[in-house]
Amino acid sequence: MVLRRKLAVGTAVAALSALALPAQADTATYPPGRITVDVVGVNGSGCPQGTASVAAASDNTSFTVTYSNYLAQAGAGSSGTDFRKNCQLALQIHVPQGFTYAIARADYRGFAHLQRGAYGQERANYYFQGMAQTARTAHQFNGPYSDNWQASDQTDYADLVFAPCGEERNLNVNTELRVYPGSSSPQSLSFMSMDSTDGSVSTVYHFAWKECPGV
Template sequence: MVLRALAAAGVATSLFGWSASGAGAATPRPPDRIVVDSVAANGTGCPQGTAAVAVSPDGSAFSVTYSNYLAQVGPGSAPADSRKNCQLDLAVHVPGGLTYAIVSTQYNGFASLAPGASGTQRASYHLQGNAATSKTHNFAGGFTGDWQTTDTVPVAALVFAPCGQESNLDINTELQVDPGTSSPGATSFLGMDSTNGTVKTVYHVALKKCQ
């Protein structure tokens, strides 16, 4: 449905390329692709070396994989453990004459919330030169299992990066757990995590011609 609406509005789903920053010769930028030149991750939910970015084979999305992103309350937990966050700063190169916008985001994880506890997942992104956009999802206690949330931006509300300039994309995610009325001896947690220690957060994007 989203892709049909984008096509009707003259917006094309993007082609991605990937060029990691670092020592050595720079990877040439494909002229017809968005290229993520570099990524910096910072936050209690993504300590150094625990977040990685990859581009989908069909070029319609990029994903962020976390291996140590968990908010928790209960015995043995420190007060700071109840809230974790991760801020990603992506340097994005866009082909000449085009601009891009985030169309939808998908988050996946695992939770174990005792009766009376609650969890919250927040996400926001900020395209340089535009206001930030944010979404919040709440989880009630008495739940154990996988979770998934999807935020979709209506075509009319898409926020495109400014034309004619390199624009960084800042993505901030947050997980929070509140013990509420749960038993003092109960442990509750909410994580962007899985049994093998990784889970992907996927961001779908769209391209359009600059006017």
């Protein structure tokens, strides 16, 4: 399923400067104007059509992904495939001329109800089209647990992977939820969602910026 739409409104931006290795990074310097984010691909059981939305922050520090139907469950009433849900997003992030970006930190949030003996996992990775994938991180939550959950992945500065200057490549964002019944009663239900009970939180991806040389 392919989806194409503009998810942030701002001034048009030009292409990045001629292909070159980025200059020294300054993560405290943000580009002028407004970045925009286009969703060009959506796939996965955790984000059926129309249930995932993306928006760029007005200060160019981050973008958010909000899900409305991302839930994995195990136990009473669950099918054999309900224990695992995933979502793969392909994003085109348009940035002002002369700048490039990396993902410095990702904050994942949701709600979990896990019976005693059950456990849930949140897994994620992200990478630029045509480049090596980042390592898939995993965060585990053990029952009994019934509350909002949060997990963060932060990349050391030396390990940041920046989009190549002068090229427009999709940023691929992959997430996954898993719930295992473990030693809990088969008649009890455990679940984990990538959102919250009140819908007020989102997954947030934080940018690190640097200027391209020759600007």
